[in-house]
């Protein structure tokens with residue numbers, strides 16, 4: 001599914017926190033959204049999902065498959081987004097409900113959007129757990145989030161996000177809370193999932209080294225505005241904006257540390 005954002009402006013408490021952002025993502029495309037902390041990445045994603053904090057004002061245009069989202073009410077947004085957009089957030093521990101078994105959470109959207117029975121949702125949850133390479137799928141779906149490792153919880157969150165076969169996946173710093181070796185496995189999983197399903201992917205991170213593993217093109221944000229747009233290799237090799245240069249320098253450092261003696 002396509003996503004087109006034009007001249008997006010988000011005001012919170014009278015302050016423009018996103019100001020004139022534009023990006024576009026065709027069916028099956030992958031795009032990175034990168035920037036320092038506070039640059040407006042998450043709010044841009046939340047605007048697409050219709051999940052902005054109360055009291056925010058949005059102008060500009062956000063189109064999903066050509067349909068305008070800006071100016072619509074919550075219920076209408078939820079319907080337009082429906083089962084076609086999947087999302088994965090940074091911290092799976094907070095994204096998951098601590099008192100519900102993980103299988104029920106993986107299958108929840110199938111119950112809501114497709115009217116699956118408890119049993120059908122359970123069976124599908126086991127298959128999805130297997131697909132995201134969780135160990136002992138039959139057993140693990142019976143557990144609660146705190147009984148899983150951070151990486152396993154993020155696999156659960158991904159299984160829940162892909163359960164309905166979304167055409168657009170928005171991932172906001174999905175590997176930031178994980179250690180480097182676990183990160184690599186989760187990035188591989190995204191890579192396979194997106195390639196196999198043909199969904200479009202908007203991948204948010206502050207780490208160009210992470211981005212280089214999963215997308216080829218990215219938009220760099222700074223203070224709520226687009227600093228530059230380009231291929232990840234171009235941004236790494238020849239950044240034109242100081243913010244991109246800083247992100248590139250940090251990425252080289254991470255790679256050095258990761259591949260150090």
Ligand SMILES: Nc1ncnc2c1ncn2[C@@H]1O[C@H](COP(=O)(O)OP(=O)(O)OP(=O)(O)O)[C@@H](O)[C@H]1O
Nearest residue numbers: 012017035036037038039040041042043044053206
């Ligand atoms: N609920 C809120 N109320 C007021 N200001 C907010 C709120 N959420 C975010 N902001 C502000 O909006 C700006 C952009 O925030 P956003 O979360 O989009 O940044 P980000 O690039 O995703 O940062 P990070 O990498 O730290 O998640 C920041 O200045 C932030 O302080």
